[in-house]
Amino acid sequence: DTAVSQTPKYLVTQMGNDKSIKCEQNLGHDTMYWYKQDSKKFLKIMFSYNNKELIINETVPNRFSPKSPDKAHLNLHINSLELGDSAVYFCASSQGPIYNEQFFGPGTRLTVL
Amino acid sequence: DAKTTQPNSMESNEEEPVHLPCNHSTISGTDYIHWYRQLPSQGPEYVIHGLTSNVNNRMASLAIAEDRKSSTLILHRATLRDAAVYYCILRAPLNAGNNRKLIWGLGTSLAVNP
Numbered sequence: 564d565t566a567v568s569q570t571p572k573y574l575v576t577q578m579g580n581d582k583s584i585k586c587e588q589n590l591g592h593d594t595m596y597w598y599k600q601d602s603k604k605f606l607k608i609m610f611s612y613n614n615k616e617l618i619i620n621e622t623v624p625n626r627f628s629p630k631s632p633d634k635a636h637l638n639l640h641i642n643s644l645e646l647g648d649s650a651v652y653f654c655a656s657s658q659g660p661i662y663n664e665q666f667f668g669p670g671t672r673l674t675v676l
Numbered sequence: 677d678a679k680t681t682q683p684n685s686m687e688s689n690e691e692e693p694v695h696l697p698c699n700h701s702t703i704s705g706t707d708y709i710h711w712y713r714q715l716p717s718q719g720p721e722y723v724i725h726g727l728t729s730n731v732n733n734r735m736a737s738l739a740i741a742e743d744r745k746s747s748t749l750i751l752h753r754a755t756l757r758d759a760a761v762y763y764c765i766l767r768a769p770l771n772a773g774n775n776r777k778l779i780w781g782l783g784t785s786l787a788v789n790p
Contacts, residue, residue: 567719604761606720606780653719663710663767665778667719 567668575674586654595637596655680764685785694751698764701745713760759788
């Protein structure tokens with residue numbers, strides 16, 4: 564079983580569309596994260612949830628809205644997609660916000676045309 | 677946020693030790709030093725972390741300078757599977773509020789020759 568899974572793996576869409584990326588972890592972890600990795604391979608945190616509560620919210624356009632229906636899921640909804648949103652998005656989880664080891668999903672490659 | 681500096685790339689031969697350096701001269705006294713690696717087309721994978729003392733685990737060893745301004749990740753015997761980008765990251769402790777996030781740099785791309 565995959566510990567942290569994301570769907571879809573690839574997402575190609577037009578500018579202006581709205582899309583969602585889903586993430587699920589079966590590790591029983593309390594904390595989940597969304598990261599964005601740009602074309603230069605620079606990885607930047609976007610959001611973090613602990614027990615469904617938002618604990619980290621970086622300077623991200625409000626077109627990005629995370630939703631955590633339960634501890635095992637953290638979805639990312641993106642409105643009005645722009646060319647600059649093209650990147651690989653990684654979901655991750657950790658046992659708690661103070662635990663050092665984060666487990667990453669395989670990533671979702673988003674291409675905005 | 678304190679930042680890290682790593683060489684862009686390094687090369688090693690299979691079954692030889694590899695020393696991956698990292699400078700973090702602006703580290704604060706309570707920042708943890710983390711190492712992750714990212715294999716091609718995969719998500720990052722935790723390798724090791726430490727605060728002041730050297731650390732060992734099944735994957736690698738972490739040597740931390742006495743002044744904590746630099747650290748070195750040591751792979752004792754490189755394998756082809758170790759070819760990846762290695763990230764040295766600092767993390768503030770939980771009581772730093774929102775700043776407990778990981779601050780990622782661009783990492784070192786390690787090539788392993790057979």
